[in-house]
Amino acid sequence: MRFIADVMLGKLARWLRILGYDVVYDPNAEDETLVALAVAEGRILLTKDRHLVERWRKKLRQNGYLLLTSDDWREQLKETISHFELDIQNHRMTRCPDCNGLLEEVPKESVRYKVPFFVFTVHDHFARCNQCGKVYWAGSHYERMNAALDELLSELQRGHLGNA
Numbered sequence: 808m809r810f811i812a813d814v815m816l817g818k819l820a821r822w823l824r825i826l827g828y829d830v831v832y833d834p835n836a837e838d839e840t841l842v843a844l845a846v847a848e849g850r851i852l853l854t855k856d857r858h859l860v861e862r863w864r865k866k867l868r869q870n871g872y873l874l875l876t877s878d879d880w881r882e883q884l885k886e887t888i889s890h891f892e893l894d895i896q897n898h899r900m901t902r903c904p905d906c907n908g909l910l911e912e913v914p915k916e917s918v919r920y921k922v923p924f925f926v927f928t929v930h931d932h933f934a935r936c937n938q939c940g941k942v943y944w945a946g947s948h949y950e951r952m953n954a955a956l957d958e959l960l961s962e963l964q965r966g967h968l969g970n971a
């Protein structure tokens with residue numbers, strides 16, 4: 808399942824990428840470009856723009872779309888996860904939140920001069936984005952992201968119980 812997010816959904820795009828989903832996001836893209844890309848690449852459009860959906864509904868139906876209502880990225884993420892029944896456990900941290908590239912594990916020695924000395928000494932596993940080259944490791948930022956996702960997951964589960 809691949810997505811394209813409209814200009815208002817930058818934070819949602821980042822978090823979906825953190826979950827491992829392929830999300831195109833360009834803050835400068837025009838509506839027409841978004842729709843054309845969705846059609847050309849078979850992507851589901853995530854949008855907050857009701858007019859966009861009304862204007863292009865026919866084209867958007869091909870791959871599907873989700874019209875989000877909340878301004879809060881956490882609510883947007885929860886809505887997207889529930890709507891498409893996304894897997895939020897198994898592909899975390901496999902994609903670069905900055906550019907949508909894929910993360911590839913690289914030998915420790917290859918990042919010696921690319922990460923802070925302290926990080927290099929305490930970590931053994933590193934990954935690099937195959938597009939922008941950014942280096943990632945399982946540090947405190949990673950733990951915070953995982954904790955935020957776990958919290959979200961439990962909120963979702965409570966929500967489902969509440970509706971049952």
Ligand SMILES: [Zn+2]
Binds near residue numbers: 904936937938
């Ligand atoms: Zn990247």
